[in-house]
Each structure stands twice: as C-alpha cells, then as structure tokens.
Amino acid sequence: MISFRSLISLILLSLFIYSCSATEQLAVPEPVSVAAEAPVTLFLFPEYEPVEAGRFDNGRMWTFEYPPADYFRTTYSFEPDKEWFNHAMLSSVRLPNCSGSFVSPNGLVMTNHHCAREQISQVSREGEQLLDEGFYAERYEEERVIEGYYVDQLLEVRDVTDRILSVVDAAPESERMQVRQAAVNELQEELQSEMDESVEGVVQVVSLYNGARYSAYFYRRYSDVRMVMAPELQIGYFGGDTDNFTYPRYNLDMTFLRVYDGDEPLETAWYFPFSDTGVEEGDAVFMIGNPGSTSRQETVTQLSYRALFSDYYRYQLIRRVAEALQSFSDIEPEAAEEMDLRNFIFSLRNAEKLYGGQILALQDPHLMGRRTDHEMQFRSELTRGSELAERYLPVLERIDEIQHLKTEYAVGYYPSLxxxxxxxxxxxxxxxxxxxxxxxxxxxxxxxxxxxxxxxxxxxxxxxxxxxxxxxxxxxxxxxxxxxxxxxxxxxxxxxxxxxxxxxxxxxxxxxxxxxxxxxxxxxxxxxxxxxxxxxxxxxxxxxxxxxxxAQQNYGSLMMEEVELMSEAGRAWYEVYGTAIPPDATFSLRISDGKVSSYEYNGTVAPAYTTFYGLYDRTFSHVGEPEWALPERWLTPPAGLDLSTPVNFVSTNDIIGGNSGSPVVNVNLEVVGLAFDSNIEGMGSSDFILDDRSARAVSADVRGMLEALIHVYQAHRLVQEIRGSR
Incomplete structure (x- = not known):
C-alpha cells in the first residue's frame, strides 16, 4: 500500500453510480474532456443526500501527545497509564517509507517485506537475487549493512503551537505561508541544538489539524541498520497485484532488520515481545505506526473535485507509466532488473489500484452522504457562535469556490505531472x-x-x-x-x-x-x-x-491560497471538536484501536483469520499462475509445519499508507500481528473516511510468522531471540 492521486465528467457520473464493492473494483469510467480554450467558471459538482455520520468517521489515528486513555479504558476495560503509552511510543520506529518496531532487547526491528524490497535488492551480491531467493543471517557477522538507510525512534513530543501561531498571526495574510515555513524551520534548528550531540538526532515540527496545532517531534536516528531475514518475494507478496488490497490473504509480508550502535547490536529496554497465544475474534488490538496522510477534514466539494479531476488524472498517469515500464521489462528483462524497475512497477501497480478504488469511493452515495452530514453538522456548530461563523464560514465558502476555479486549469496541469x-x-x-x-x-x-x-x-x-x-x-x-x-x-x-x-x-x-x-x-x-x-x-x-x-502558474496560485484557507479551516475544526477527533495523518506516530473481526463480503463471510491450509489451496487452485506460485522450499509442506496455524488476520484498526510495518499489539503490549495492508472495502475510502462496516486492516499473524521461521526457514537463532524476549 502506499501513495499518488486524478477527469471524470458530471454526465457520466449521472449515468453511473459506483460503489467501492468487491464486485465493482476499479471499473473507472472514461473521462469527458473539458476543452482547454473554454474556461469553466462554474462546474456543477454532484450533491449528495445526507446519511447519518458515524462517531469515528474522521478516524481513530490517535496522537501520543493527546492519548485517548479514558476512551481506551471505557471501551476495552483496561488501564492504559502514562507508562503504557510511553512504552508503546519508545518501542516503535519509523523507517524512511514505512513503520516498524523493536521486538527484542538486541535492536531487532520488524517491518514488512514490501517496505524493504529495495533494501533486499541493495544488499544482494554478484550472482544473488535475494528478492527472489530470500535471505537469512545465521550469525551477527552475516547480517548485511544497508548503506544510506536509517531508523528513527521517537523520544519526545513537545507542544509548540503558541510559538508558531504567534508569528503567523502577526504576519499579513499574503505572507503567512512563507512566514509559517520560516518559523517552523527556525524552531527546528533551535530545538535541534538542544539534542545530545553524542547521538544522531532529528527534530521535526509537525502541523496537526491543518495548522491549528503544532508539535515538535524529537527522534533518535540510527544509521547503522543491517538485514537479518527476508523471505522470498513469492511468499512476501503472495498473490501479487491481483490479491493486493484484498482479503482473505496468505502473505508472510515480513522482514527483520537490526539496529547497531557503535558497531554492536543496540541494547534497548523498549521493545514489544511476541505473544504466546496470538488473537481470537473480538480481541482488542492496537496498531502503532506512522500513517502517511489522510484528507478527512476536506469539504465535500474538495472530495468531489478529486474524484472528477485530480485523482482521475493521477490514476491515468500511474496506469500508463506502469504499462510503459512493464512493456520495456518484458522485452529487456536484464536491463529492467539493473534499473530496479520491478520494485518501481510494484509500487505503481499498488498506487494504481489505490487511486482506482479511491475514485469509486469518492462517488459512493453512502460514503459521500456521511461526509455531507458531517460537514453540515460542522457548519451548524460554527453558527452557534457569531464570531466563529463570521470568521470561518467565509473560509469554507472560498475553499469550495477554489475547486470550481481549479477546473479551468486541470486539463493543462495534470497531464504534465x-x-x-x-x-x-x-x-x-x-x-x-x-x-x-x-x-x-x-x-x-x-x-x-x-x-x-x-x-x-x-x-x-x-x-x-x-x-x-x-x-x-x-x-x-x-x-x-x-x-x-x-x-x-x-x-x-x-x-x-x-x-x-x-x-x-x-x-x-x-x-x-x-x-x-x-x-x-x-x-x-x-x-x-x-x-x-x-x-x-x-x-x-x-x-x-x-x-x-x-496551468501550473494559475493552478499553483490557487493551491497556495487553498493551503492557507485549509489552515484556517483546521483552526475552526479544532475550535469545535478539540482533540475528541484525531487530526489527519502526518507520517508521525499514531496509535489506532480496533478489534479482530470477521465481516460480510461477496455474499458470504470473510473469516477473522486465514491459515496455511488456505495458502496451499490458493496455490493449487491457480496451478501455473505465477502470482500464486510458491517458492521452492514451500512447494512441499515441511515436516512439522502445522497447516492449521493462522497466517493472516483482519481487524477494525484505522490504516493508511505509511502504516505498513506497524506492530499490532494486545493490551499487554505483546505483538500479535504485523500490519501490511487494507482490504478492498477500506482501500478506496480510508483516505477520507473510516468506514468500519467492512473495511479492515490486514496483518500477518505472529503464529504463522513463527511457524514459518521454525519449520520452513530453520531460522533458529532468530526464533530463539524473539522467544527469549518474552
């Protein structure tokens, strides 16, 4: 999963109403072009009948600076104190593109296979194809250095809202974007100087609620990271692009890295031990990671613009570039491998599926009806106070007006991306x-x-x-x-x-x-x-x-204005809801709560978890199909491999790109799973709404991970380290 975004006509929209169901995946309608020489001054965006909004439509990606301790306590009947949240924060890490966690006191880091594909290729030596063959280091000395790679551990979060907003509010409106960025940069440099010079540290000032709040995140950066274990691509990405963003799934999407400090494995007291028992349906689980970005505070008109223009064009760009790269790879496989096009194509196909589903979800009457209802409630709350209404309602109106203005330049802007x-x-x-x-x-x-x-x-x-x-x-x-x-x-x-x-x-x-x-x-x-x-x-x-x-000059000018207006709208949002609703994702550490839960799909019920029996059934149901072909060592189940062992499970946790590699833990902060995907029902909508009727996060089950490490990979040193950390 991961991240890019696109022109569908209003005429086609009135003829075809698409829902993000499994039976209508990615049936993206063709566009009707808007003539470049006939500027559109008023574009008729669709209107949706309100549908009652849910309590958590804006998500459950809670920040650690505003931990929902009372909500967790009443919902899940346990006592998450300050130490609980602190342990969860310090045991989690952020990779350059994903999430991860420490799972032993010796710096062992767990993340997804798809998060480390490039690094697996990078550490391959002459004559090796580790992406296809897999890798396992029997000893510390065999763990391979990943040059130019790093892992960030969040140490502290500090509220710096007053410092930033005092500077921004004093500036003329026309200069606020530049003033804000300058204030952020200045503060980051100032706070960076406070960090211990004996260690590598990074300070990042993050905007929350589109600029209503600001937090400074203090990270310890570890730049000596080594490859420990990675399975073969065919089991880490089992089912390929066809099964991507679906469930039931059978993926061991796992990789283990190790952080070194002073050329020795890092000694840390902060890690998540593996659970002995795993999970059962109905169990409370918590996903701790760094969700990349969401758009849950956008207006309905903004979301409609994306469906008809920006997301559509980005979808077409990604699809066509993927086709070009695949065509070249088919005729020049060796050159393509040298250029590492395979990993790039994987990412493009992932994004293509994501944007296609997103376009459909952004036209779903039920989902957009819920967003309409929530926006009506929000505007109604603003009208309760004359000062709020006077300040913020014109902001929302101008944001919607800008969406109409942007349609004039979309034809020239997006195809040139x-x-x-x-x-x-x-x-x-x-x-x-x-x-x-x-x-x-x-x-x-x-x-x-x-x-x-x-x-x-x-x-x-x-x-x-x-x-x-x-x-x-x-x-x-x-x-x-x-x-x-x-x-x-x-x-x-x-x-x-x-x-x-x-x-x-x-x-x-x-x-x-x-x-x-x-x-x-x-x-x-x-x-x-x-x-x-x-x-x-x-x-x-x-x-x-x-x-x-x-197009770029005019569109860029409108976008700059929209960014500033969204900052004002964010302050309105915070005035109304405070921290009762979490902010949009910002690729900073969040904790999402949920339960292990089956769901209805395709006329039947998707089970809470899948097993190795299903893995082999999937393979033998698609004999000769490369996407479901197993690696050689998996073709015959090894002696001792218990095929009834759970391999993947689903839960109602809030997930988006960037969460890949997040540990999924129980109330005791024991790892029960490794998040790697969303199902198709949640894929298209999760950017702008949390729809947990059937949207689910998909995770690798620790029981299946350990079973494979023991019986298939004979990774006894690694298993002993994981189990010894309990």
Whole structure:
C-alpha cells in the first residue's frame, strides 16, 4: 500500500453510480474532456443526500501527545497509564517509507517485506537475487549493512503551537505561508541544538489539524541498520497485484532488520515481545505506526473535485507509466532488473489500484452522504457562535469556490505531472526538449540568456534512458494529453499530426537530437540557434510548454491560497471538536484501536483469520499462475509445519499508507500481528473516511510468522531471540 492521486465528467457520473464493492473494483469510467480554450467558471459538482455520520468517521489515528486513555479504558476495560503509552511510543520506529518496531532487547526491528524490497535488492551480491531467493543471517557477522538507510525512534513530543501561531498571526495574510515555513524551520534548528550531540538526532515540527496545532517531534536516528531475514518475494507478496488490497490473504509480508550502535547490536529496554497465544475474534488490538496522510477534514466539494479531476488524472498517469515500464521489462528483462524497475512497477501497480478504488469511493452515495452530514453538522456548530461563523464560514465558502476555479486549469496541469529531470514518469527526450522550449520562451520574452543558466544546467543533468523505454514513456504521455484535450481538439491534432500516439512517439524518438546526452550537449553549445531548431521533440515541447506553464502558474496560485484557507479551516475544526477527533495523518506516530473481526463480503463471510491450509489451496487452485506460485522450499509442506496455524488476520484498526510495518499489539503490549495492508472495502475510502462496516486492516499473524521461521526457514537463532524476549 502506499501513495499518488486524478477527469471524470458530471454526465457520466449521472449515468453511473459506483460503489467501492468487491464486485465493482476499479471499473473507472472514461473521462469527458473539458476543452482547454473554454474556461469553466462554474462546474456543477454532484450533491449528495445526507446519511447519518458515524462517531469515528474522521478516524481513530490517535496522537501520543493527546492519548485517548479514558476512551481506551471505557471501551476495552483496561488501564492504559502514562507508562503504557510511553512504552508503546519508545518501542516503535519509523523507517524512511514505512513503520516498524523493536521486538527484542538486541535492536531487532520488524517491518514488512514490501517496505524493504529495495533494501533486499541493495544488499544482494554478484550472482544473488535475494528478492527472489530470500535471505537469512545465521550469525551477527552475516547480517548485511544497508548503506544510506536509517531508523528513527521517537523520544519526545513537545507542544509548540503558541510559538508558531504567534508569528503567523502577526504576519499579513499574503505572507503567512512563507512566514509559517520560516518559523517552523527556525524552531527546528533551535530545538535541534538542544539534542545530545553524542547521538544522531532529528527534530521535526509537525502541523496537526491543518495548522491549528503544532508539535515538535524529537527522534533518535540510527544509521547503522543491517538485514537479518527476508523471505522470498513469492511468499512476501503472495498473490501479487491481483490479491493486493484484498482479503482473505496468505502473505508472510515480513522482514527483520537490526539496529547497531557503535558497531554492536543496540541494547534497548523498549521493545514489544511476541505473544504466546496470538488473537481470537473480538480481541482488542492496537496498531502503532506512522500513517502517511489522510484528507478527512476536506469539504465535500474538495472530495468531489478529486474524484472528477485530480485523482482521475493521477490514476491515468500511474496506469500508463506502469504499462510503459512493464512493456520495456518484458522485452529487456536484464536491463529492467539493473534499473530496479520491478520494485518501481510494484509500487505503481499498488498506487494504481489505490487511486482506482479511491475514485469509486469518492462517488459512493453512502460514503459521500456521511461526509455531507458531517460537514453540515460542522457548519451548524460554527453558527452557534457569531464570531466563529463570521470568521470561518467565509473560509469554507472560498475553499469550495477554489475547486470550481481549479477546473479551468486541470486539463493543462495534470497531464504534465512527472515531467521533471530524471523522473521515470516521462521520457528523457521530452524532459530535455521541454526545458529547452522553456529556455527559448524566456529569451523570446526578453530575458537575458546569461540569467537562464539554470535551464541549461537542468538539461545537462538529465540522464539517458534506453531508447525503447523512451518510446514507451513518450507514447503514454501523448495518450495522457490526447485523453485530456479530447479527440478532435485542435491541440490533440497538433500534437499527434494525424498519427497514433505510438506512431508519433516512434517518429520523435527516431529523429530527435534530444534522445541522448551527447547529441543534446552539441545542441546546447549552439544554444543561440535553438529558437530556429527543427526537431520533432522540440516542436512537441514548444506546443506543450505554454499550456503547462499557464496551468501550473494559475493552478499553483490557487493551491497556495487553498493551503492557507485549509489552515484556517483546521483552526475552526479544532475550535469545535478539540482533540475528541484525531487530526489527519502526518507520517508521525499514531496509535489506532480496533478489534479482530470477521465481516460480510461477496455474499458470504470473510473469516477473522486465514491459515496455511488456505495458502496451499490458493496455490493449487491457480496451478501455473505465477502470482500464486510458491517458492521452492514451500512447494512441499515441511515436516512439522502445522497447516492449521493462522497466517493472516483482519481487524477494525484505522490504516493508511505509511502504516505498513506497524506492530499490532494486545493490551499487554505483546505483538500479535504485523500490519501490511487494507482490504478492498477500506482501500478506496480510508483516505477520507473510516468506514468500519467492512473495511479492515490486514496483518500477518505472529503464529504463522513463527511457524514459518521454525519449520520452513530453520531460522533458529532468530526464533530463539524473539522467544527469549518474552
């Protein structure tokens, strides 16, 4: 799971009402283009009948600075004191892209396999394919250093709201964004100087409730991290993209790392021991991790804009780039492996499925009806006080107005996403040509070439890509622009010149001087002749550049205003609800409560947990299908492997991208699971609402993890360490 976001017409919306059910997954409707030369001044966003909002529609991602001790006490009948929350905080860690936890006093860290895929590939030596083969270090000396990697442990949280807001409120409205960022940077530097210089520390000032509150997070950073154990990709990602975001599941999505301090395994008193007994249906469980981002404080109009524009375009971009990279990988597998495209494609397919489901959920009448009801309640609360209404209701109205204004620039803005130097989202040829076109445009508008060296430097920085990959990427980019402008639009005709995107891309790559750095360097030596250059890539870029620049400037201006308005709306939110509702996710440490729970799906009931019996049934039900093929050591169940052992389970915990790798613990702070996914019912909606009717977090069960470590991997040293930590 993890994170990217997209134009669907109001006409199609009135004809097709999609719900985020398992039977209608990702049936994303085609867009109707908005003509670029006919600006939209009022876009008719859909209206939804209110549906009674739930108590936890805005989630249960509680912060540690505002711990819900009373709520936990009354709901789960135990006493979570300050020490309980402190132990939970100090035993958890944040990885660069995921979550994790200490699970032994010797610095052993548990996270997901999919969180460490790149690192598994990174530590592979010549002749090894550890992503496919798996890895296990029998001794400390065999644990492999992961260069450039780190683990952050949160040590302290400090409220710094008054310090930031006093500076922001004193600034003119037009300068508040810059003043806020400057105040945050200054405070971070000041607090950084307070940390012990003998250890590596990081201070991060985090905005909560869109800027109503600010917290300073003090982290201890560990930069000596080593690989201990990782299973094969085929068991860590069993079922592949098809089973991704679904349940029942049968994944051992686990990896073990170790933190070293002074070249010795870290000695720590803060860790989660593994549970002896695991969980049963109905058990209370707590997920502790770093959820990346959510949008639960956005207005209904903002959410509708995303469904019709931003999420749709991002979905199409991700889908088309994934197709381009996969096409190249199919014909050049060795080159693709050297470029580590496999891991990138995995991430793209993950994001594609996520955005597709999100688009559908954002048009679901029940879910959007609940958001409508909550927004009506929120506005009603504001009207109870004249000062609140006078200050904040115009803010909400302007936020909604901006969504209408953004529709004018969406067609030019979104298809150009990802055209940045060295991005795999677009061809190097187009990147170079676009910067050259922008350079020429500046000169034609009177700029001194001596002041434009930045453009030339950016062009020189762009690295070559294989020509076939260039062709595939450019093909998909042309599709994006053609889909956005629409068939028959003059810009589509000018871009394609009567050819298909495939034909036009092949012609450009075969005849452009921007296809490689060497020929581009020769062009740049003659930069004074660039305005008269006859080059198909340059001609394409010259057509796109003014559209892109106009859209980015205008759209960017609206977005900056929207960010500031959302900060004001966040203060309104906090005035009404305080900390009774948790803030949106910020990739900072949260604790989410829930229960192990089965649910109705597909006309039947999804069980609370799955077993190894189901794993083998899935394999033998899909004989010959690569996604369900087991690694060699798994083909015949090893002697002693108890196939009735639970391998995955589901719970009602609140989960989003960034939570991957989060420990799932019981009331005694013992690990019972390792969170790795959401089911399909929660995948699309969890960004903007917690819908726990059937939305579930999916976790690897510690019972299945240990059973596999003992009987399949013979990882006795690791098992002894885990069990000895109880």
């Amino acid at each position: 990802g055209i940045s130097p060295n991005s795999y989202f677009s061809s190097a040829t187009l990147q170079r040509a676009l910067y050259a076109a922008l350079y020429v445009s500046e000169i034609q508008n009177g700029a001194d070439p001596a002041d434009l060296g930045g453009y030339l430097m950016q062009i020189r920085m762009i690295e070559d890509k294989p020509l076939k990959l260039e062709e595939y990427l450019l093909t998909q980019r042309l599709h994006l622009f053609a889909d956005a402008f629409g068939a028959g639009h003059h810009l589509t005709e000018e871009l394609l010149q009567g050819r298909t995107p495939e034909e036009q891309a092949a012609r450009i790559i075969n005849h452009s001087s921007f296809v490689n750095s060497e020929s581009t360097a020769l062009l740049l030596e003659l930069y004074e002749e660039l305005p008269d250059l006859e080059d198909p890539a340059f001609e394409l870029a010259a057509m796109i550049a003014p559209i892109v620049m106009d």
